[in-house]
Amino acid sequence: MSQKLVLIDGHSILNRAFYGVPDLSNAEGLHTNAIYGFLNIMFKILEEEKPDYLAVAFDVHAPTFRHQMYQAYKGTRKPMPEELRQQVPVMKEVLKAMHITIMEQAGLEADDILGTLAKKAEQEGMEVSLVSGDRDLLQIATDHIKIRIPKTKQGRTEIEDYYAADVQAAYQVTPLQFIELKALMGDTADNIPGVPKVGEKTAQALMVEYGSLDNIYSHVEEISKKSIRESLIEHKDLAELSKTLATIKTDCDLQLDYDQAKAEGFYTPEAYTLCKRLEFKNLLGRFEKNAAATDTKITENFRIIEEKKEFLDFLKKAKKQKEIGLWLITEPAVGSNTKKEELLGASVSVPDAETVFYALKREQEPGGQLSLFEEVKQTVDETAEITAALQELSSVKGLRIATFDVKRQYDYLDHSGTEQYFDILIAAYLLNPLKNDYDPESIASEHLGIMIQGKAEVFGKRSFRTLLSEERKKAAEYTCYGAWVSVKCRKVLEDKLEVAGMKRLMNEMEMPLSLVLYDMQKEGVAVRREELKSYGDALVARIEELEHAIHEQAGVDFNINSPKQLGEVLFETMQIPGGKKTKTGYSTAADVLEKLSADYPIVRDILEYRGLTKLKSTYADGLAAFIEADGRIHTNFNQTITATGRISSTEPNLQNIPMRMELGRKIRKVFVPREGYEFMDADYSQIELRVLAHMSGDEQLIDAYRQEEDIHRITASKVFHTPFEEVTDLQRRNAKAVNFGIVYGISSFGLSQDLSISKKEAAQYIEQYFETYPKVKEFIDKLVADAKNKGYTETMFGRRRPIPELSSSNFMQRSFGERVAMNAPIQGTAADIIKIAMIKVWKALKEEELKSRLILQVHDELLIETALEEEARVREILTENMKSAADLAVTLEIDLHTGKDWYEAK
DNA sequence: CTGCACCGA
DNA sequence: ACGATTCGGTGCAGA
Structure with missing residues (x-):
């Protein structure tokens, strides 16, 4: 062949x-x-x-x-x-x-x-x-x-x-004739001029009839269409040039x-x-599959330790090191409804020496004769013994420990402080908060320039537990790489943080915060299961009523939850005017439906149905599924997700529990303190706007805050040149919207949508606003300009956010980048401030050996489960530390409430 | 697995 | 003429 x-x-x-x-x-x-x-x-x-x-x-x-x-x-x-x-x-x-x-x-x-x-x-x-x-x-x-x-x-x-x-x-032409066809019709993409007035159809007809350019010109007088004939004759030179170009x-x-x-x-x-650097995740599998053929991966000194005693000895020796890499593999216990992570394996890397792996005896040894009781007991004993050794190791003064994702490992490590730890996950996030996920292999590739096996490649869809029993060596190697990469990366990442001016952010904010978040997760929040159930049942009753009514009015039964079906029923079957949107069909978004709800009762019912089913599925049922054996929900606070530096909450998300609507807000009644405790909730008052006042240095805005009056009203008074007392509610609402808009990176379109006014009016408001607060305008202009120069923005505490979109030639992309450049430093600084407050509050509670615990953070709000007898002191701690978290040109104010549940305390 | 819809700051 | 306020998470439908 x-x-x-x-x-x-x-x-x-x-x-x-x-x-x-x-x-x-x-x-x-x-x-x-x-x-x-x-x-x-x-x-x-x-x-x-x-x-x-x-x-x-x-x-x-x-x-x-x-x-x-x-x-x-x-x-x-x-x-x-x-x-x-x-x-x-x-x-x-x-x-x-x-x-x-x-x-x-x-x-x-x-x-x-x-x-x-x-x-x-x-x-x-x-x-x-x-x-x-x-x-x-x-x-x-x-x-x-x-x-x-x-x-x-x-x-x-x-x-x-x-x-x-x-x-x-x-x-209808041969490839060779195709050249001349092109020469006649031209091709703008290829910069071939062609003959004017001759397009694809004409060129094709000519070539089919005459066969070649020469022949066309030999018979040019026979061409019937006058305009074509004349153009051909007039532009013969162009035809020849085009042929040369096309050949x-x-x-x-x-x-x-x-x-x-x-x-x-x-x-x-x-x-x-x-490909890793370019973040072509889909392509990596291809390389991994084929890696065997070109296997040049580093062979480090990795070793599996089988005997517990030997591992304990190794840990003892490791104490004498200056620095080690450490990585513990934990997974939730099988079949339990708790998030308690069970220790499965541990790896310790001694720089320039060796990296060892030890697996805890989790599965029955082949041919083992132990009773279930004995087996469990042995496991528990072993875990306790290894944990004790790890804790001893990690509390050695002067020993630096590099690791990956320390928050997951505190259960088995000394967590009286964080000074000894360097978490490469957090460091990689700070250097680059836009990435979707950070695993040891991508950090190794990005910061060490080496390729190690990826988790997906090693694990597939298997758990670590499974891998350990099926391919022990691979599991060991993967874990060893984690410890090895951690310690290998430590200096590199630390240097990069230093250069970027984020060393203090790392050591004094993010590392301590990891421990605060660990404690908060571990503490959890009590939820009244039965209350939640009856709340859900009440919803169901009304949901069924509405479902029936909607089907009745539509004349057909359909799935109201399907935007596709709903759109078809409303705008086709029922012929309600409202027009198309989106590529997948009609838009049935709330703002579209709200415009119709006045005229169409069915639309009103649909909106209510939507709201109720949302409450039922996401909150009533959704939250119930996360209540653990201790009657509490232990959300996960993620420290390395957001681009701006905020914390995020998952499984479940406790940062978006309903607030605005009364019915939804009632869900907060199921979040309760334990016996003998109450909730104390404090939230910052307009922290982002205050940050803006400080960072911009705008005297007018700072002055507005010094008056200790309703900031939106003062803004309205200044912007609309109206005496403070005479500001109308509408003026205040508008001023408030502009205040928010500025923080978000405003566009006149966005504001006009928000206020249901014309774009022109919105633009006028913004202009007036900038006249009132001229330094705010200077400041946000400078944010964008600086971001364009540097490629990233910075918070007051040096946290960076890269903005690649700013260099785009696409208007939409670039505009997005500009808005982000305005928003990120403000939102990010506010995030930094509350992180500082959290650390201070947590430390104070701990140092004074109080029983009260910080349990939730919702961006500008902290919730403390407060022992009743500690109320006065906790109130002081919370108030003092939140207010003093940052020294700004304006004061940081908080609203603080206590209550017997989250509804009351907020 | 993606898009839509909708909850919060 | 067009685009068209930030940051997140979850549930559902439908491919």
């Missing part, structure tokens, strides 16, 4: 990919969509063709002969967008890393390179596939040269294939080195690392 060569038109495919794939960028702010699309297309082709050889051709940027001819004719080519231009060198880097031959030569266009190589290969008896987005290449097609044109349709890549016969079928050279002096172009060995560690 003949051999197969795949040739790829680099720029053309990159171009296609750029416009076909939505904008992506990695954490460095590098746009990556074209590279991603290119690789996807290339892999698809490789899989289909399984070629023997592969090469990619690029244009060199120096102008070529054909360019010059064209430029002489008409100006310059339109420039490549910046987002694409920056991807070209990276693309080449990726290809080089994959050992793929890149052909480029000054003076030659990619087309000419491709044409020449294709023809040569054909003569040598090969089958050639030429991949390009450019139909120009169709002239090269023969029975052995297939032109493949990828199209991206709705995320799927489809490829049109053209042999010579297919060109004939599609265009691809196939006789260039170049040679493909087939040895180097062998289609194999793509999956190199360098390429893998690059």
Whole structure:
């Protein structure tokens, strides 16, 4: 069988990919969509063709002969967008890393390179596939040269294939005639002028009838249509120029080195690392699968310790080190409804020496004769013994411990403080808060530039527990890597934090906070299960009524929860005017429905139904599922999720319990303190606006806060030049909306939507606002300008947020970046402040050995389960520490309440 | 697995 | 002419 060569038109495919794939960028702010699309297309082709050889051709940027001819004719080519231009060198880097031959030569266009190589290969008896987005290449097609044109349709890549016969079928001309067809009709994308007035249809008809350009001009007088005839005659020179432009050279002096172009060995560690850096998660699996073939992974000194005694001895010796890496693998106990993490394995890495792994005896040894009781007892004893040793190790003064995700491990470590720990998860997050997930392997790749096995590759969908029994060695190796990478990364990450000015943020804020959050999670919050149940039952009764009424009014039974069905019923079956939106059908969003609710009772019922089913599923049922054996909900506070530095809460999310509507708000009654305790809840009063006042230094805004009056009313008074006492409710509402808008990164459109006013009016409000607070305007302008210069924003405490969108040429993307640049420093600083407050409050409670506990944080609010007898002192602690968390030009004020449940305390 | 809808700050 | 306020999480439907 003949051999197969795949040739790829680099720029053309990159171009296609750029416009076909939505904008992506990695954490460095590098746009990556074209590279991603290119690789996807290339892999698809490789899989289909399984070629023997592969090469990619690029244009060199120096102008070529054909360019010059064209430029002489008409100006310059339109420039490549910046987002694409920056991807070209990276693309080449990726290809080089994959050992793929890149052909480029000054003076030659990619087309000419491709044409020449294709023809040569054909003569040598090969089958050639030429991949390009450019139909120009169709002239090269023969029975052995297939032109493949990828199209991206709705995320799927489809490829049109053209042999010579297919060109004939599609265009009624041979590939050679195709050149002249192009010359006649022109092609703006390829900068071929063509003959004016001759389009695709006319050109095709002419070519079919006369067969060639020469023949057309020989019979030009016979052409019946006057305008066409005259244009042809008048622009004969253009036709000839176009032909020259359209003709691809196939006789260039170049040679493909087939040895180097062998289609194999793509999956190199360098390429893998690059793909990691570019954050092509979908592609990584491909590398991992093929990694065995190019296995160059580092072989470190890893060892499994089987005997408990030996492991304990190792831990003892480790105490003498200055620094170790430590990683404990924990998983929730099987079949329990608690989140208590069970210790399964531990790895300790001694720098420049060895890394050991020890697995706790969790599963029955083969042939074991132990009774269940004995087995459990042994496990418990062993866990206690190992835990004690780990705690001893981790409390050694002067021993630095690098680890990954310390919050999950405090159960088994000394957690009287955090000074000894360095969490690479948190460090990686601070350096780069935009990433979706941080695992040891991606940190290793990004910060150490090495490729280690990924969790997905090792585990698949298996739990650690399963892996440990099935492939003990792999489990051990994975854990060892975690400890090894942690300690290896520590200095690198610390240096990067230092350079970025985030060292104190790391050591004095985030590390201590990890312990505060651990305690809060462990503490949990009591929930009255029966109350929650009856709340749900009450909802069901009303939901069923509404469901019946809605079906009745619609005349059909349908799923009200399906936006698709609902849209069809409302806007088609019932013919309610309200129009289309969204790509998937009619919009049934609340703001659309609200406009209709006055006229259509069914819409009102639907809105009520929506609200109630939301309460039922997300809150009544949703929360009930998270109540653990101790009668409490232990939410997870995540420290490394948000781009701005806020904490997030999951499983369940306790930061979005209903508040605004009375019915929903009642859910808060099921959150209760334990016996002998009450809830004390304090929230910051407009913390973001106060941060804005401080950071901008605007005297007017600062002065407004010094008056200790309703800030929105003062703003209204200043903005609308109305005496304070005469400010109307409407004026106040508008001023409040602008205040919020400023914090969010305002646009006049957004404000107009918010206030249901015209864009023009909204713009006017904003202008007046800026006149009132001129330094606020200066400040947010400066935020955007600085962010554009530096590529990131900063909070008062040095927390960074990169904003890659600011360099986009796409208006929407860029505007988004600008709003983010205004919002992130404000929201982020507020987040920093409450984190400081949390740490101070937590410390105070601890130092005074109080029984009261910090249990929840809701962005600007702290909830303390307060022992009744400690109320006065806790009130002082909370007030004092929240107010003094930051020293601003305005005071930090709080609203504090106590109550027998969360409803009352808020 | 994605889009929609909707809850909070 | 168009776009069109930030940060999150969860549940559901429908592919």
